[in-house]
Structures are given as C-alpha cells and as structure tokens.
Amino acid sequence: MSLKFPRVALVGKYIDLPTDGMAESTRALMLDIGALIQEQGCEVILAERTAHALQLTQFSTLDVSGIGTECDLAVVVGGDGTMLGIGRHLARYGTPLIGINQGRLGFITDIPLDGYRDALPAMLQGDYEEDHRSLMHGKVVRDGACVFEAFAMNDVVVNRGAAASMVELRVEVNGHFVANHRADGIIVATPTGSTAYALSAGGPLLHPLVPAWALVPIAPHTLSNRPIVVADPVEIAIEIVGGRDASASFDMQSLASLHHGDRILVRRSDFRARFLHPRGWSYFDTLRAKLHWNEGGV
The missing domain is CATH 3.40.50.10330 (Probable inorganic polyphosphate/atp-NAD kinase; domain 1)
Structure with a gap:
C-alpha cells in the first residue's frame, strides 16, 4: 500500500x-x-x-x-x-x-x-480530521508606498509605545469609515488568533470555520468602543492619527515603527494553513480543556 x-x-x-x-x-x-x-x-x-x-x-x-x-x-x-x-x-x-x-x-x-x-x-x-485556517496579509503604507509587509496567522496588532500615552487610530472597512479609536491600540484577529491576545483584550471566540475577523480595541478611552466581527473578504485600514511611538506587529514576530499618516492595510491572504488532528478531534473539546470550562460545577 x-x-x-x-x-x-x-x-x-x-x-x-x-x-x-x-x-x-x-x-x-x-x-x-x-x-x-x-x-x-x-x-x-x-x-x-x-x-x-x-x-x-x-x-x-x-x-x-x-x-x-x-x-x-x-x-x-x-x-x-x-x-x-x-x-x-x-x-x-x-x-x-x-x-x-x-x-x-x-x-x-x-x-x-x-x-x-x-x-x-x-x-x-x-486517519485524521483536517481543518484549514486563513492567514492575513498586512502591510504598512507610507506616502503611498508600501514600506513593510508580512503574513499573520493569529493577528495584526497596532499599539502605542511602551512609555507613550494612548494612540488615536482611524479605522475603515472596505473604504467605509468605522470610527476613530483613542486606545492603547487595536487587534485584528483571525479565528485562530481569537484565543490569543484578542481574548485577553475582551474579544469574542471565533470558530475556525467562520470566515470572519474580530476587531478588538485595546483599553479604549470610550467604553462604547466595543469589539466587532467583520467578514474576512474585506480590507481593513488603520491609520495613525495621533500618539507617539506606535508600532505594528504581525503574530508578535514582525515589528514596524509607525508615523502619523501611516496606514496599516489588512486583507485575507491567498494562503491557508492546513492542520491535521487525531480522529474525533473537536474545537469545543479544545476550548473546554484549555479554558477550564465546567470545572467546579455541573
């Protein structure tokens, strides 16, 4: 055989x-x-x-x-x-x-x-279960030119510098203005990344089969700036409006220093990761085990 x-x-x-x-x-x-x-x-x-x-x-x-x-x-x-x-x-x-x-x-x-x-x-x-995970393609555009780009499987994060105050970020989805966020930053998370930094910032859990991203503000100045889920075929643009020492990271691996007016563009990559799991694997079993659901009660 x-x-x-x-x-x-x-x-x-x-x-x-x-x-x-x-x-x-x-x-x-x-x-x-x-x-x-x-x-x-x-x-x-x-x-x-x-x-x-x-x-x-x-x-x-x-x-x-x-x-x-x-x-x-x-x-x-x-x-x-x-x-x-x-x-x-x-x-x-x-x-x-x-x-x-x-x-x-x-x-x-x-x-x-x-x-x-x-x-x-x-x-x-x-003998296995298979699931596919979308990747994001992110890039930093400055004065109309791409100065940095990378792929991410978890998230693209734009945040303030370690010693700086909050940043102001203009967020657009497919060219439509969404909001100006004054916050420590914002996370664009895939379903895979919804159990990472986005979860600790109060974002939702997204099942891997859901073709969507979560936009999660980090410690927003206005509490009504809440996480939002958008379909993943869109392009998300995040523009640096105010604040100092802002940076962008792609799966916490690749960093880029940002200037006022820089735009971070995020779209779905053409590539997907293929994960194989043992037969009988369930995403919900994983959540229950890793997040300690149902412990201490019925």
Missing part, C-alpha cells in the same frame, strides 16, 4: 537551547518521535534550524522552503508560537501540519506530549 506521507518533516523550537537537562530531554524527544515516524515507513527530514539548535545529525535536513517543496507533511513539536512560525511559511506550499504540544496552552499544537505515540501512527496512515 502506498504511503500517505512518504517524506515527513520534523520541526522543533527554533531557539538555541542550553546544554543542560532540558536540551538533552528535548533532543531525546525529537529522536524518539523521528524513530516512531520511521517505523511507519516514512522518511524523516529534520528542519535545519532545529537540527542546529539541538545538534542532531541522525536525519537529513532541509530549510523551510525545502520542506515546503519536498515534504508531504510537517510534524511540529513545541508550543503555539512554534506552530505559528512554521505555519506562516508552509501555508503557501499547502503542506499539512500536525502539532505535538511541548508548550503550555496548545490551542493549535493539540496532541499532548504523552499522547503522540498513540496518535501519530494512525494519522500517518491517513
């Missing part, structure tokens, strides 16, 4: 770990997962930066673009930040992703660390 995923990339945290017990345990974990994947008849390719960080030489290596063009699947070991980082790059290639949670919350790396031996074999043989 032909393999569902002949070549499987194994991706771990991209940080350099100290040579101590943590590094050794992480190295042993990656070797064990790699061996398990090989037992299913798949070839294992290790991400170059992971191999360098953990000093692993047991597998062939590829950079991220090589993984996208040459691998059939990526198994990501880490937290949601690790998944976001690799997911943004691999979405353009349509490479499916499996997440093993080595972090804390794990909304999108949903296989628990003590459960990968049970979950992976069946998934590698094609």
Whole structure:
C-alpha cells in the first residue's frame, strides 16, 4: 500500500537551547518521535534550524522552503508560537501540519506530549480530521508606498509605545469609515488568533470555520468602543492619527515603527494553513480543556 506521507518533516523550537537537562530531554524527544515516524515507513527530514539548535545529525535536513517543496507533511513539536512560525511559511506550499504540544496552552499544537505515540501512527496512515485556517496579509503604507509587509496567522496588532500615552487610530472597512479609536491600540484577529491576545483584550471566540475577523480595541478611552466581527473578504485600514511611538506587529514576530499618516492595510491572504488532528478531534473539546470550562460545577 502506498504511503500517505512518504517524506515527513520534523520541526522543533527554533531557539538555541542550553546544554543542560532540558536540551538533552528535548533532543531525546525529537529522536524518539523521528524513530516512531520511521517505523511507519516514512522518511524523516529534520528542519535545519532545529537540527542546529539541538545538534542532531541522525536525519537529513532541509530549510523551510525545502520542506515546503519536498515534504508531504510537517510534524511540529513545541508550543503555539512554534506552530505559528512554521505555519506562516508552509501555508503557501499547502503542506499539512500536525502539532505535538511541548508548550503550555496548545490551542493549535493539540496532541499532548504523552499522547503522540498513540496518535501519530494512525494519522500517518491517513486517519485524521483536517481543518484549514486563513492567514492575513498586512502591510504598512507610507506616502503611498508600501514600506513593510508580512503574513499573520493569529493577528495584526497596532499599539502605542511602551512609555507613550494612548494612540488615536482611524479605522475603515472596505473604504467605509468605522470610527476613530483613542486606545492603547487595536487587534485584528483571525479565528485562530481569537484565543490569543484578542481574548485577553475582551474579544469574542471565533470558530475556525467562520470566515470572519474580530476587531478588538485595546483599553479604549470610550467604553462604547466595543469589539466587532467583520467578514474576512474585506480590507481593513488603520491609520495613525495621533500618539507617539506606535508600532505594528504581525503574530508578535514582525515589528514596524509607525508615523502619523501611516496606514496599516489588512486583507485575507491567498494562503491557508492546513492542520491535521487525531480522529474525533473537536474545537469545543479544545476550548473546554484549555479554558477550564465546567470545572467546579455541573
């Protein structure tokens, strides 16, 4: 029988770990997962930066673009930040992703660390649930020219500087004026990002199948400036009207210093991330477990 995923990339945290017990345990974990994947008849390719960080030489290596063009699947070991980082790059290639949670919350790396031996074999043989997550394409326009752009899977955030007072932001949707917000900033969140920064700022939870974004003001001066949900085919424009040291971030990874008059434009990307989950996976089960719903009561 032909393999569902002949070549499987194994991706771990991209940080350099100290040579101590943590590094050794992480190295042993990656070797064990790699061996398990090989037992299913798949070839294992290790991400170059992971191999360098953990000093692993047991597998062939590829950079991220090589993984996208040459691998059939990526198994990501880490937290949601690790998944976001690799997911943004691999979405353009349509490479499916499996997440093993080595972090804390794990909304999108949903296989628990003590459960990968049970979950992976069946998934590698094609027994899984699949869901797709939209990405955003954001850019900063200054004097009519694009000076910065990036993709985001979670959110695009415009906020004030650390030592500055609130900023004033003009928000438009498809060219229609919505409001001027005086606040610490504003978040444009995808359904994936609705469980991240937007949630802590009082935004709604969006199911991954909902084609929508949440616009969530951060500590608004006027309490009637509430979060709003808009359909994701629109273009959102956020203009810096007032305030100092404002910046824009894309999944908290890419930063851009902003000037008065700068416009941050956000639209739906042409790319979507493909997440694979164990058979029987439910988004609501994930919410219930991670947000501790129903604890202490019936």
